[in-house]
Amino acid sequence: MHLLFVCTGNTCRSPMAAFFAQAEIQRRSLSWTVESAGLYAAEGMPMTPAAADALTRRHIPLSPHRSQPVRPDLVEKADVILVMTQSQAKDLESRFPQAKDKIRLLGGFAAFADPEEGASQTDAASSTGCDIVDPFGGLDEHYEACAQQIERSVRGLVNHLLGENKL
Numbered sequence: 450m451h452l453l454f455v456c457t458g459n460t461c462r463s464p465m466a467a468f469f470a471q472a473e474i475q476r477r478s479l480s481w482t483v484e485s486a487g488l489y490a491a492e493g494m495p496m497t498p499a500a501a502d503a504l505t506r507r508h509i510p511l512s513p514h515r516s517q518p519v520r521p522d523l524v525e526k527a528d529v530i531l532v533m534t535q536s537q538a539k540d541l542e543s544r545f546p547q548a549k550d551k552i553r554l555l556g557g558f559a560a561f562a563d564p565e566e567g568a569s570q571t572d573a574a575s576s577t578g579c580d581i582v583d584p585f586g587g588l589d590e591h592y593e594a595c596a597q598q599i600e601r602s603v604r605g606l607v608n609h610l611l612g613e614n615k616l
């Protein structure tokens with residue numbers, strides 16, 4: 450399984466999601482791989498410090514991050530592409546119509562984070578209510594809220610993919 454996380458700048462949300470996913474994959478001894486990219490990313494920018502801090506507070510292992518724009522080869526090799534907002538899904542779909550069936554809203558998977566809570570099986574991935582909003586330039590509390598939403602969504606994503614082995 451190869452996961453591609455996509456946001457706008459590839460310096461906040463998608464790198465956070467990729468590091469959370471890597472930690473979850475390692476914790477569950479899976480051999481999945483992960484990448485991230487941005488729809489309007491500059492090449493080679495590091496992760497925003499406040500985003501890195503939110504991960505460090507949770508003891509998520511970090512390695513140097515360098516931003517990259519979404520490219521056809523990244524889209525092609527991904528089994529699942531997770532975007533942060535409905536508008537990013539539309540943008541990505543219009544650039545890569547052939548990838549439509551593998552594009553999902555990451556926030557929609559939060560419903561699967563804690564199955565014992567009896568999460569709704571609603572396909573929340575089609576709702577803008579599941580958007581993970583850009584914390585860029587915001588306060589630390591915005592990054593923290595964003596990290597919480599991403600952490601939960603990534604856990605739900607992995608649960609869902611492992612449980613049903615399909616989207």
Ligand SMILES: N[C@@H](Cc1ccc(OP(=O)(O)O)cc1)C(=O)O
Nearest residue numbers: 456457458459460461462583585
């Ligand atoms: N606003 C930034 C670009 C940017 C946008 C969003 C952003 O957050 P994320 O990486 O979560 O999409 C980061 C950077 C700029 O003007 O250069």
